[in-house]
Amino acid sequence: MQSGIDYRQLAVSGVQALQPYQPGKPIEELERELGISGILKLASNENPLGTSPKALAALTQALDSLELYPDGSGYQLKEAIARKIGLHDSQITLGNGSNDLLDIIARAYLDSSRAAVCAEYAFAIYPIEIQAVGAELRIAKANPPDHHSMPYGHNLPNIAAKIDDKTRVVFIANPNNPTGTWLDREALHGFLQRVPADVIVVVDEAYTEYVQQPDFPNALEWLDEFPNLIVTRTFSKIYGLAGLRVGYAASNPAVADILNRVRQPFNVNSLALVGAMAALEDDAFLQQSVLTNAAGLKQWLGACAENGWEYIPTVGNFITVDCKRPAAPVYNALLREGVIVRPLGGYGLPQHLRITIGTEAQNTRCINTLKKVLAA
Numbered sequence: 001m002q003s004g005i006d007y008r009q010l011a012v013s014g015v016q017a018l019q020p021y022q023p024g025k026p027i028e029e030l031e032r033e034l035g036i037s038g039i040l041k042l043a044s045n046e047n048p049l050g051t052s053p054k055a056l057a058a059l060t061q062a063l064d065s066l067e068l069y070p071d072g073s074g075y076q077l078k079e080a081i082a083r084k085i086g087l088h089d090s091q092i093t094l095g096n097g098s099n100d101l102l103d104i105i106a107r108a109y110l111d112s113s114r115a116a117v118c119a120e121y122a123f124a125i126y127p128i129e130i131q132a133v134g135a136e137l138r139i140a141k142a143n144p145p146d147h148h149s150m151p152y153g154h155n156l157p158n159i160a161a162k163i164d165d166k167t168r169v170v171f172i173a174n175p176n177n178p179t180g181t182w183l184d185r186e187a188l189h190g191f192l193q194r195v196p197a198d199v200i201v202v203v204d205e206a207y208t209e210y211v212q213q214p215d216f217p218n219a220l221e222w223l224d225e226f227p228n229l230i231v232t233r234t235f236s237k238i239y240g241l242a243g244l245r246v247g248y249a250a251s252n253p254a255v256a257d258i259l260n261r262v263r264q265p266f267n268v269n270s271l272a273l274v275g276a277m278a279a280l281e282d283d284a285f286l287q288q289s290v291l292t293n294a295a296g297l298k299q300w301l302g303a304c305a306e307n308g309w310e311y312i313p314t315v316g317n318f319i320t321v322d323c324k325r326p327a328a329p330v331y332n333a334l335l336r337e338g339v340i341v342r343p344l345g346g347y348g349l350p351q352h353l354r355i356t357i358g359t360e361a362q363n364t365r366c367i368n369t370l371k372k373v374l375a376a
């Protein structure tokens, strides 16, 4: 290096400590590496039914005005979301995916004088966002893996114990990714009652539409009761629009006002605005996706029982299987068979693989390949 300067050392200390997020392996990458086709990707919790047909039709029409900036306020989409979920549009903040909102929340409410809490095995973006802004990262021990009704799940007393005067934000995923574990209505409501009102609690509901558990909460219902609550949702999962990047946060209007100051003025592009609007009204696609996932989950639970595979309880569109041995070689062997799943070594779960629930045919292929690989 000619200047003699280490440009890594030049970064702010929180950023120096970051480990990059490891996304699911793209299909094209495996195609390039192995020279094979017909690859099955069940690694990023994408919708196996594709994209809402209503969204696709609307997107095609929107292609003729790409020279124009999008509506920076996202007025129509905010209005449509607010109507759909029974809130006022002043309570909605749009994001370039819900990850963008997590970033906006961290920049709005955290800095090096503050701390934030998330759970062990929680979604990997939370620690990245917390550390990137220089805040203190506090990780609350999860439930133990054995002799617990929700192994590896968020432990709310442990999270509460990490909250003190320095804490400004708590991130909770319900259900959580990559574990699939969830918090019931009573537990989460009780937690919100105990958290001081000057601590922002983010409840990330990226998979909420898939959940069929009767005591599963809809945190939107609590926004009036808890002005420190932010609920995030996304069009990436059940709506099948992960490639467009669009999600939203619902909060009290004062919080939304702050988030809207921090976000980039055109953080949601014009196609994403149009696609999300149309997808929001595609109840048929949503319903079909729920049914496909419920059937697929049943198929996976059957396969786990039949093969003696242990898994973490899940209500999402994925299942996390315990290989009972280092999962990396299993992951690699699956890749050679053209099946991409998600290794979780980066999450401190080196023996687990997270597998997205697919269509019946996709599940059958993945189950049979896993059987073969584990037997080899």
Ligand SMILES: *Cc1c(COP(=O)(O)O)cnc(C)c1O
Pocket: 045, 096, 097, 098, 099, 100, 123, 173, 176, 177, 204, 206, 233, 234, 235, 236, 237, 242, 245, 246, 247
């Ligand atoms: C997939 C996922 C999201 C969605 O991220 P987007 O940026 O909206 O694509 C958010 N939270 C969790 C826990 C997820 O698993």
